Amino acid sequence: AIFQYIGVFTVLVVLLKVLRSLLSTILSPLSISAPKVVVPLSNLELNDVLPEDFPKFDTGKLKDARNTVYLWDPSTLDYFGEVPAMTAEEVKSIVASARKAQQKWKGSSFATRKLLMRTMLRYITENKETCARVAVRDSGKTVLDALIGEVLVTCEKLTWLADKAEKCLQREYRDTGRMMMMKKVYVDFIPLGVIGAIVPWNYPFHNVFNPVSAALFSGNAIVIKVSEYASWSIRYYKAIIDGCLDAVGAPRDLVQFVVGYGATGSALVTSGVDKVIFVGSPSVGVIVAKTAADNLTPVVLELGGKDPFVVCDDADVKSIVQTACRGVWQNMGQNCAGPERFFVYEKVYDEFCDGVTAVVKNMKIGPSLGDPLVDCGAICMGPRQMLHYQKLVDDALIKGARLLAGGFIPPKDSALSRGSFYPPTILADIPEDAFIAQEEIFGPIMAIFKVRGNSDEEAIRMANNCEFALSSCAFSASAKRARSVASRLVAGMSAVNDLEGCTYMSQSLPFGGCKKSGYDRFAGPEGLRGLCMIRSVCEDLIPFIRNSIPPPMQYPATGVGHLFAQGLIDMFYSPSWWGKVCGLFTVIRYSMSAPSKKHVE
Numbered sequence: 001a002i003f004q005y006i007g008v009f010t011v012l013v014v015l016l017k018v019l020r021s022l023l024s025t026i027l028s029p030l031s032i033s034a035p036k037v038v039v040p041l042s043n044l045e046l047n048d049v050l051p052e053d054f055p056k057f058d059t060g061k062l063k064d065a066r067n068t069v070y071l072w073d074p075s076t077l078d079y080f081g082e083v084p085a086m087t088a089e090e091v092k093s094i095v096a097s098a099r100k101a102q103q104k105w106k107g108s109s110f111a112t113r114k115l116l117m118r119t120m121l122r123y124i125t126e127n128k129e130t131c132a133r134v135a136v137r138d139s140g141k142t143v144l145d146a147l148i149g150e151v152l153v154t155c156e157k158l159t160w161l162a163d164k165a166e167k168c169l170q171r172e173y174r175d176t177g178r179m180m181m182m183k184k185v186y187v188d189f190i191p192l193g194v195i196g197a198i199v200p201w202n203y204p205f206h207n208v209f210n211p212v213s214a215a216l217f218s219g220n221a222i223v224i225k226v227s228e229y230a231s232w233s234i235r236y237y238k239a240i241i242d243g244c245l246d247a248v249g250a251p252r253d254l255v256q257f258v259v260g261y262g263a264t265g266s267a268l269v270t271s272g273v274d275k276v277i278f279v280g281s282p283s284v285g286v287i288v289a290k291t292a293a294d295n296l297t298p299v300v301l302e303l304g305g306k307d308p309f310v311v312c313d314d315a316d317v318k319s320i321v322q323t324a325c326r327g328v329w330q331n332m333g334q335n336c337a338g339p340e341r342f343f344v345y346e347k348v349y350d351e352f353c354d355g356v357t358a359v360v361k362n363m364k365i366g367p368s369l370g371d372p373l374v375d376c377g378a379i380c381m382g383p384r385q386m387l388h389y390q391k392l393v394d395d396a397l398i399k400g401a402r403l404l405a406g407g408f409i410p411p412k413d414s415a416l417s418r419g420s421f422y423p424p425t426i427l428a429d430i431p432e433d434a435f436i437a438q439e440e441i442f443g444p445i446m447a448i449f450k451v452r453g454n455s456d457e458e459a460i461r462m463a464n465n466c467e468f469a470l471s472s473c474a475f476s477a478s479a480k481r482a483r484s485v486a487s488r489l490v491a492g493m494s495a496v497n498d499l500e501g502c503t504y505m506s507q508s509l510p511f512g513g514c515k516k517s518g519y520d521r522f523a524g525p526e527g528l529r530g531l532c533m534i535r536s537v538c539e540d541l542i543p544f545i546r547n548s549i550p551p552p553m554q555y556p557a558t559g560v561g562h563l564f565a566q567g568l569i570d571m572f573y574s575p576s577w578w579g580k581v582c583g584l585f586t587v588i589r590y591s592m593s594a595p596s597k598k599h600v601e
Contacts, residue, residue: 034115034118034119034121034122035119035122035247035248036122036123036126037119037122037123037240037243037244037246037247038243039123039127039236039239039240039243040239041130041236042235044080044137044232045130045133045134045137045236046130048133048369048370049369049370050076050078054076054078054079055078055079056076056077056078056079057070057072057073057077057078057079059077059382059383059420062382062384065228065261066085066261066263067084067085068082068083068084068085069082069083069084069085069228069231069259069260069261070082070228071083071231071232072232073137073138073140073419074139074140074229074378074379074380074381074382074419074420075136075140075366075367075368075369075377075378075419075420075421076367076418076419077418077419077420078137080232083231083259085228085259085260085261085263085264086258086259086260086264086267087264087267088263088264088267088270088271090258091223091258091264091267091268091271092267092271092272094223094256094258095194095196095223095268095271095272095273097253097256098194098221098222098223098253098254098255098256099193099194099221099272100253101221101251101252101253101254102191102193102194102219102220102221102254104250104251105191105216105219105220105221105250105251105254106191106193106219106220107219108219108250110166110169112248112249112250113216113217113219114161114162114166115248116216116217116244116245116247116248116250117158117159117161117162117213117216117217118158118162119244119247119248120158120209120213120240120241120244121155121158121159121162123240123243123244124151124154124155124158124209124240125155128147128151130236131146131150131151131205132146132147132150132151132205133146133369134204134205134233134236134237135150135151135203135204135205135233136368136369136377137232137233137369138201138204138230138231138232138233139201139202139203139204139230139331139377139378139380140332140367140377140378140379140380140419140420141331141332141334141368141377141378141380142368142374142375142376142377143368143369143372144368144372145330145331145332145368145377146205148330149203149206149330149331149335150203150204150205150206151205151206153206153504153505154205154206154209154210154213156505156507157209157210157213157214157507157523158209158213159507160507160508161213161214161217161507164508165217165525165528168189168525168528168529169189169217169218169219169528169529169532170189171186171187171188172186172187172189173185173186174186174187178572178573179568179572180538181541182540182541182542182545182547183538183539183540183541183547184538184539184540184541185536185537185538185539186536186537187534187535187536187537188534188535188537189218189528189529189532189533189534189535190219190532190533190534190535191218191219191220191531191532191533192220192274192275192531192532192533193220193221193273193274194220194221194222194223194272194273194274195211195215195220195221195222195223195273195274195275195276195277195531196222196223196224196225196268196269196271196273196275196276196277197211197215197222197223197224197225197276197277197278197279198224198225198265198268198269198276198277198278198279198280198288199211199224199225199226199227199277199279200227200230200279200280200336201226201227201228201229201230201380201381202331202334202335202336202380202442203331204226204227204230204233204237205233205237207226207230207279208224208226208234208237209237210522210523211224211277211522212224212241212255214522214523214527214528214531215255215531216250216254216255217528218528218531218532219532220274220531221253221254221255221256222254222255222256223256223257223258223268223271223273224255224256224257224258225257225258225259225260225264225265225268226257226258226259228259228260228261229380229381230380231259234257234259238255238257241255242255262284262287265288266287266291269288269291269292269297270291270294270295272295273297274297274298275297275298275299275300275530275531276288276292276297276298276299276300277299277300277302277522278299278300278301278302279302279303279336280302280303280304281303281304281440282303282304282516282518285301285303285518288301289301298520299520300512300518300519300520300521300522300530301518301519301520302336302470302511302512302513302517302518302522303468303513303516303517303518304336304440304442304468304470304517305336305337305338305340305440305468305469305470305471305491305513305517306340306341306438306439306440306441306466306468306470307337307338307339307340307341307468307470307471307472307473307491307500308339308341308342308343308462308463308466308472308473308489308491309324309327309339309341309342309343309472309473309475309500310343310451310459310460310463310472310473310474310475310485310486310489311324311342311343311344311345311348311352311475312345312454312456312459312474312475312476312477312481312482312485313345313346313347313348313454314476314477314478314481315345315348315475315476315477316477317348317351317352317355318355320352320475321352321355321356321359322359323498323499324339324342324352324356324446325356325359325360325446326499327339327499327500327501328340328424328444328445328446329363329375329376329424329444330501331377332376332377332378332379332422332424332443332444333441333442333443333444333445334379334380334442334443335442335501336470337470337471337493337500337501337503337504337511338500338501339473339499339500340440340441340445340447341437341447341449341463341466342446342447342448342449343449343451343459343462343463344448344449344450344451345451345454345455345459346450346451346452346453346454347454349448349450349451352448353404353426353428353448356404356426356446356448357404357405357426360404360405360406360424360426361405363375363376363424364376365377365416365421365423365424366415366416366419366421367419375424376421376423376424376444378419378420378421379420379421379422379443379444380420381420382420383420385420385442385443386409386420386422387409388443389409389422389425389441389443389444389445390407390408390409391435392434392435392436392439392441392445393407393425393427393436393445395434395435395436396427396430396431396434396435396436396447397427399430399431399433399434400429400431401427401428401429401430401431401434402427402428402429403425403426403427404426404427404428405423405424405425405426406422406423406424406425406426406444406445407423407425407427408423409422410422410423422443422444423444424444424446425444425445425446426445426446426448427445427446427447427448428448428450429448429450430447430448430449432449432462432465437449437465437466438466438467440468449462456481456484456485459485460485460488460489463489464488464489464490467515467516468513468515468516468517469490469491469492469513469514469515469516469517470491470492470493470512470513470517470518471491471492471493471494471495471500471501471503471513472486472489472491472493472494472495472500473486473494473495473496473497473498473499473500474486474489474494474496474497475497476497479496479497482496482497483496490514490515491513491514491517492510492511492512492513492514492517492521493509493511493512493513504523507523507524508524508525509523509524510522510523510524510525510526510527511523511524511527550564550591551591552564552590552591552593553565558593560590560593563586563590564586564587564590564591566583566586567582567583567584567585567586567587567589567590568583568587569583570582570583570586571583571584571586571587
């Protein structure tokens with residue numbers, strides 16, 4: 001009968017937790033009413049389609065650009081103007097003003113920080129179409145890609161921060177250990193100060209709000225160096241953030257932007273910021289790490305990847321095809337965490353290749369604003385990046401790969417040449433010595449490798465034969481088998497029977513990889529705590545009962561201190577009870593011994 005009572009009690013506890021979670025979800029928006037923020041919009045931010053005679057950008061200007069940042073739409077080449085690259089002196093001044101603002105913000109309550117997160121969330125949900133439009137205009141992606149990859153994931157981030165993140169930064173009491181029983185010990189998470197973030201162009205909206213929200217919630221200020229390929233949109237993003245900061249009574253200088261090229265980024269790293277978050281290529285990441293090392297500035301490096309997507313011989317290929325296609329052509333493959341290498345077992349190889357090829361044949365390419373039927377948007381970096389794609393494709397074909405779709409730069413007389421477009425491409429039968437097997441694609445190319453013998457061991461070997469290790473996924477009819485394969489893929493993140501990027505939709509999980517994909521993490525408790533100084537504290541459990549140095553250990557030496565210390569070790573740590581008892585008597589014995597007299601000349 002007692003087991004029945006225990007079972008009933010357990011069920012009740014589980015139901016209570018579920019009910020509590022549901023009530024929290026329902027009532028949390030009602031607990032504090034987030035203020036409404038209104039941001040005036042320019043015509044470029046308000047309209048989907050611009051006049052046909054709108055000025056066009058000459059991408060040839062990008063070749064030697066150093067002092068001027070050009071603002072343009074990669075899908076239409078519409079030209080929005082230019083801004084000067086900021087100098088080191090300007091960057092230092094901006095960091096100094098951010099530090100001054102942080103001195104006020106670091107003492108803010110979690111209630112105020114939660115309100116700020118909910119204020120930003122309210123604005124974004126009420127203006128999601130505009131947020132997506134601005135991201136599309138600055139990066140060339142489709143509206144759907146912007147809503148899923150930028151707006152939706154930012155809403156999830158803000159929701160998690162507002163609902164769950166406070167406990168990650170609250171004082172955390174720890175075990176005192178055996179010798180400190182009269183103490184209490186804990187960890188405090190103290191805001192670092194000013195965070196410097198250098199972010200890429202692929203997700204201009206989320207790459208701003210992701211580090212901004214984490215920095216602000218953890219009590220920091222932040223200065224963001226945005227990409228020279230996505231600098232137009234920051235006027236709007238800054239206006240949103242300023243409006244939200246004003247609404248909760250926080251200083252605007254908490255969040256600031258710097259614009260420029262490598263020199264501006266270097267100036268930010270050396271400006272005295274307390275931590276640097278860098279998202280970009282391994283080659284630049286090395287430079288950032290070396291530059292930061294001069295001042296011992298800690299760095300988070302997220303350097304991209306070549307995520308493996310393993311399809312076992314018992315997998316349901318028909319159900320996987322759309323997942324695979326979304327993984328590659330979401331944002332035209334310009335993703336840090338996205339499948340770049342498809343390891344498909346022999347048994348289902350042809351079915352998989354036929355399935356993805358059939359999808360690609362019906363995909364529409366072009367400017368997305370004003371046309372919801374567009375599947376594939378533009379390449380943000382323009383001609384330079386497309387030449388990189390073509391080099392990888394040509395090398396693979398020379399080495400024996402088969403081209404199933406795409407694989408060319410549109411000719412100048414085609415409609416696609418009016419923007420920066422590279423068609424969705426599929427390569428099959430790729431040999432392991434091809435450049436595309438090792439070099440990051442960061443583009444709309446599906447690279448398929450055949451796993452001979454339908455061998456899990458071979459698939460794992462092939463997948464791990466890479467210098468990148470950000471994320472991964474494996475598919476099988478058996479969840480156990482998929483989990484087994486996924487667990488042996490060297491990567492910082494992994495998904496079982498789902499797209500590897502799905503881990504990012506759980507903002508409680510840290511994001512990051514290993515090997516050439518970088519180190520440290522953002523997102524999750526680990527990311528938040530990484531923006532803090534972790535301070536260990538020890539104090540008296542009862543204020544009027546304090547430790548003192550035992551007489552045998554006091555200066556000058558008594559001659560029995562070492563014997564007393566041996567007794568302490570036995571008393572607290574001997575594996576046997578007899579040893580502990582002997583240690584206790586040793587401690588008592590030498591505690592009562594009179595100190596030896598010492599003549600000091």
